[in-house]
Amino acid sequence: DFSKRQELLETCAHALIVGMENCFLHLQAIEDPLTGLYNRSYFLYRLKEELSYSTRHSSDFALLMIDLDEFKEVNDHLGHQIGDDVLKRIGELFRMTLRKEDVPARYGGDEFIILLLNCDEKNAIEKANKIKQMISIKALPKEKSQGIQLGCSISLISSKVISGDNDITSILKKLDNALYKAKTEGKNQVIVAVE
Structure with missing residues (x-):
């Protein structure tokens, strides 16, 4: 019928x-609507899950915190639309270069954070340096840069350093301190959190 x-x-x-x-x-x-990456709250949820998993299974992971150098200059001199384009491009670069199991997120403003699963400190340092190079070359096209050189400072902490510390606030504080050190000691570098 x-x-x-x-x-x-x-x-x-x-x-x-x-x-x-x-x-x-x-x-x-x-999801962060501008970059298409995960947002901060989802990232923190995934980090909590990974800390629990890592404690039970002794799996390696690392965290990268990335802060764009000279991003304020981009917004002030080139405009917020170009700044937004840079953030979108970084989202695209992360999606193209990171593995499916990695968890990249926009942490806030011009800060990003990445959870690298099944990744030891040595490999995380290599990835961090690749990301640093990729951002400085591809995030702000030369024809739009008007002489501004965009770079990034990156802090890194591995599961071996965290070792049993499941306090997310404490872990992020260590990452943030290492990032502050990278910014104050010359920018555009990778600093490994050791404590």
Whole structure:
């Protein structure tokens, strides 16, 4: 009967629409709208999960905190649209170069944080240096830079240094202190948190 088929199709279409809306809401809850990376709250959720997993299974991981050098100059002299374009480009660069299991997030403003799963300190340092180089070369196209050289300072902490410290606030403080050191000791460098 035609009316029953139509009713079934309408029910299926409605269920599909509700499902798509739920997916969209889920994405909004975990994604930074400008960069397309994860947002800070989702990142902290994933970090908590990884700390628990790492404690049980002794798995290696590392955290990178990245702060753009001279980003204020980009916004002040080139405009906020160019600044937004830089942030979007960094999101694209991370998606193209990081592994599927890594968790990159916009931490706030011009700061990013990345959870590198199954990654020891040596490999994390290599990745951090690649990211630093990639940002300085590709984040701000030369034709738009007007002489501004964008770089980044990166702090890194490995699971071996964290070793049993599951206090996220304490871990992020160590990362932040190392990042501050990178910024005050010349910028555009990678500093490993050792305590």
